[in-house]
Amino acid sequence: MQRRGARNAGGRIRLVMAAFALLFAAIGGRLVQLGLAGNERPAYAFRGVANARPQILDRNGVLLATDLPSASVYAEPRYVPDVDETVEKLVAIFPDLDARQLHQRLKSDAAFAWLKRQVTPAQKQALWNAGLPAIGLRPEKRRIYPNGPLAAHVLGAVDLDNIGISGIEKWIDGQGLQELNLAGMAGDARKLEPVALTIDVRVQHALADETLKAMARFKAKAGAGLLLDVDNGEVLALASFPDFDPNVPIDALKPERLNRISAGAFEMGSTFKALTTAMALDSGQFTLKSVIDARKPLQFGRQMIHDYRGKYRMLTIPEVFIYSSNISTARIAMTLGGEAQRAYLTRFGLMSRLRTELPESAAPILPRSWSDVTTATVSFGHGIAVTPLQASMGIAALVNGGRLITPTFIKGAPVAGRVVGSGLVSPATADAMRYLLRYNAEVGSARNGAVAGYLVGGKTGTAEKVVNGRYVEDLVMTSFMAVVPADKPRYLLLTILDEPKGLPETYGFRTSGWNAVPLGGAILRRVLPMLGLQPQSLGTGVAYRDGKEIDAAGDL
Numbered sequence: 001m002q003r004r005g006a007r008n009a010g011g012r013i014r015l016v017m018a019a020f021a022l023l024f025a026a027i028g029g030r031l032v033q034l035g036l037a038g039n040e041r042p043a044y045a046f047r048g049v050a051n052a053r054p055q056i057l058d059r060n061g062v063l064l065a066t067d068l069p070s071a072s073v074y075a076e077p078r079y080v081p082d083v084d085e086t087v088e089k090l091v092a093i094f095p096d097l098d099a100r101q102l103h104q105r106l107k108s109d110a111a112f113a114w115l116k117r118q119v120t121p122a123q124k125q126a127l128w129n130a131g132l133p134a135i136g137l138r139p140e141k142r143r144i145y146p147n148g149p150l151a152a153h154v155l156g157a158v159d160l161d162n163i164g165i166s167g168i169e170k171w172i173d174g175q176g177l178q179e180l181n182l183a184g185m186a187g188d189a190r191k192l193e194p195v196a197l198t199i200d201v202r203v204q205h206a207l208a209d210e211t212l213k214a215m216a217r218f219k220a221k222a223g224a225g226l227l228l229d230v231d232n233g234e235v236l237a238l239a240s241f242p243d244f245d246p247n248v249p250i251d252a253l254k255p256e257r258l259n260r261i262s263a264g265a266f267e268m269g270s271t272f273k274a275l276t277t278a279m280a281l282d283s284g285q286f287t288l289k290s291v292i293d294a295r296k297p298l299q300f301g302r303q304m305i306h307d308y309r310g311k312y313r314m315l316t317i318p319e320v321f322i323y324s325s326n327i328s329t330a331r332i333a334m335t336l337g338g339e340a341q342r343a344y345l346t347r348f349g350l351m352s353r354l355r356t357e358l359p360e361s362a363a364p365i366l367p368r369s370w371s372d373v374t375t376a377t378v379s380f381g382h383g384i385a386v387t388p389l390q391a392s393m394g395i396a397a398l399v400n401g402g403r404l405i406t407p408t409f410i411k412g413a414p415v416a417g418r419v420v421g422s423g424l425v426s427p428a429t430a431d432a433m434r435y436l437l438r439y440n441a442e443v444g445s446a447r448n449g450a451v452a453g454y455l456v457g458g459k460t461g462t463a464e465k466v467v468n469g470r471y472v473e474d475l476v477m478t479s480f481m482a483v484v485p486a487d488k489p490r491y492l493l494l495t496i497l498d499e500p501k502g503l504p505e506t507y508g509f510r511t512s513g514w515n516a517v518p519l520g521g522a523i524l525r526r527v528l529p530m531l532g533l534q535p536q537s538l539g540t541g542v543a544y545r546d547g548k549e550i551d552a553a554g555d556l
Contacts, residue, residue: 051162052141054172054192056155058201059236059411063146065155065169065246067162070142071124073116077108079134086132090115093126117160118142143169145246151204153240153259154197154358154409157249166252167259168197168409171357196411198234203227206526208239211495214519215241218500218510224260225523226388226494230396230483232415233405236491237527238262260496263360265385269461269512270324271395271481272381274433277321278398279344280332281429288317288432292328300373305330308462308511321436322444324460326380333379338370341378347424348394349404350386357409362387381461388479392494395459395481397424398433399489438486445513449482449521453535454528457486458520460512465499475499478512480520484528485536495520 056065073094080086083106091099094116105113115135119127124137143158156167164170172195207225215223227237240260244251251257258264280286294315298305307325320328333341345351353363365385367374377383389407397404404421425433437457440446446458458481465475479496483489495516506514 051177052192053143053158053162053164053169053177055194056168056172057194057196058151058199058204059197059234060200061196062201064151064197064199064201065143065145067141068144070118070140071137072114072118072140073127074136074138075106075113075115076134076136077106077110077113080106081133083107086135089130089132090135093123093130094119143246147201148247149243149245150201150208151197151199151238152243152246152252153261153360154199154235154238155246156358157244157246157252159249165249166360167246167358168195169246170359174359198229198236198409198411198413199238200236200530202530203527204237204239206530207237207523208241210519210522210526211239211241214495214497214515214522218497218503218515220497220500220515222260222496222498224388224494224496224498225519226261226392226492227523227527228392228396228407228492228494230400230405230489230492233393233396233407233418234411234413235407235409236531238409259358259360260388260498261494262354262356262358262387262389263362265362265365265387266477266496267382267385267463267466268388268391268479269381269463269477270326271391271459271461271479272379272384273321273324273329274395274398274437274459274481275345275348275350276329276333276341276379277317277436278425278429278433279336279341280317281432282344282425283336283340285335286317286332288435290317291315292317292320292325292331294320294325294327294331296327298327298330298376300376303373305376318436318439321459322440324380324445329379330376333375334372338372338375341375342370345378345384347404347421348397349390349406349420350384350394354387354390354393354406356389356407361389364390381463388494388496392481392492395483396489396492397421399430399437399483399492401427401430434483434486434489437483441482441486445511446480446482446517448513449480449517449524451484451521451524451528454484454524454533455486455536456482456484456521456524457489458482458517460517462511476510478510478516480512480516482520482524484524485533490533491531493520493524495523 053067058064083103086106087099087103090102091097118140141162143162154167156164156169158164158169164173207227211223211225222241224240228235238261242257244257291314294310295312305326307327311323315325315328351364353361355361367383374383393407402424403419404424406418406420408418437459438455441449441456441458445460449456449458461479463477464471464473465477477498478500482493484491497516500510500515502508502510
């Protein structure tokens with residue numbers, strides 16, 4: 001009997017041991033399964049958790065964007081013991097939550113639900129004090145822009161998950177940041193190299209401030225501006241209004257807040273005459289002493305090309321430029337031909353989309369066919385629409401020795417890789433264009449942009465706007481392309497006002513010389529000292545070439 005009892009006891013022990021073995025095998029199997037899964041977590045656990053981003057600095061190290069620690073509130077609805085009490089306490093802490101919607105979410109059998117993203121420290125503490133079961137806080141990162149709307153169209157914005165949705169923020173993601181975040185390698189922004197922009201906050205503020213004041217004064221619908229280094233293509237300032245505050249990212253993608261400098265295509269008006277004039281001089285068929293017939297309008301069927309306050313006589317090339325003669329400029333283009341015109345505009349990057357670090361870029365709007373009338377109107381900036389940024393790039397190439405340089409917003413971006421064309425104009429043509437731009441600022445349509453002690457040169461543009469397929473005389477977009485110093489340009493300034501109104505002090509005129517030009521002068525007076533450009537000792541002549549006075553015929 002003892003042996004039989006011993007055998008039974010031994011069997012029970014073996015049975016218990018087998019059961020434990022099966023239990024531990026199951027646990028071990030689960031551990032192996034979890035181990036093979038690596039860091040995989042339930043799908044809801046990190047859904048929407050904000051990723052780390054690098055700081056963004058201006059060219060002088062001023063902070064433009066950074067991450068700050070934050071927290072978001074989540075719930076595990078299936079474990080909420082008292083929905084009514086929980087809703088009451090949550091709404092007391094977060095008054096903007098909708099009690100009815102909150103009640104519905106917490107009554108569900110869901111495993112996870114976000115309740116409130118990126119709460120304040122005070123709200124976080126209040127939630128801790130409330131001690132609500134199944135309600136938790138997850139640490140996150142909140143993107144902060146300490147300068148508010150300043151340079152908003154360059155910086156762009158991020159969504160609640162700290163993912164870039166526009167501007168440089170979106171570009172940063174495209175450089176591999178999202179891959180790092182997904183791999184868990186970018187959790188700490190302090191380990192990420194800051195992104196230094198070409199933007200100078202001081203210049204940016206001056207440009208934005210003066211543009212807003214001009215918009216208010218001339219009751220303009222919108223305004224924009226750009227300051228570009230013509231030697232390396234770096235953008236020191238870019239503003240477009242209406243703008244937005246990147247701290248409120250929902251506004252970033254509203255159509256009326258588009259970046260008019262890079263994401264809008266516009267007819268740039270008479271600023272295009274600088275390119276047509278350069279084409280004429282480069283062709284060898286025209287010189288500064290050439291005379292063009294502007295005695296009567298050009299007629300193409302029912303379409304007539306007039307001059308605004310024209311002289312209606314024979315004009316020299318410098319006179320064509322300073323009086324901004326549509327008739328003469330059209331005659332020049334037609335003499336050279338539409339094929340040569342298209343080829344010239346292509347060389348200057350105006351026939352295809354310009355790509356920079358800013359994701360927002362518009363393609364040019366080109367004529368469907370290139371007839372004689374197209375050649376004529378394109379010569380003075382009508383019938384073709386480009387972004388102001390690419391127009392600025394083209395004009396910069398006229399005065400920097402003929403190098404077409406893709407603009408950049410990243411400080412230190414190598415110039416060599418961005419030079420898309422060299423020798424686009426002859427040295428003689430570049431020299432003549434600098435002279436003409438200065439001449440126009442002395443005695444022509446750009447004279448209201450004068451800045452004491454500085455050689456400012458420039459070309460104006462006033463383009464009638466197209467509404468429902470037709471030009472409307474009363475609605476114009478005005479622009480001013482300025483270069484400084486005119487004898488050896490370093491910077492190009494572009495100013496734009498959309499639908500400015502005439503004022504008593506402008507005698508009712510709303511053309512560029514009365515609004516966009518003085519705006520340019522006001523900006524230059526503020527920013528040139530910041531940029532370290534010293535005033536020059538100027539002579540008494542009307543224009544200069546390499547510091548020497550030139551007469552109206554272009555002779556030294």
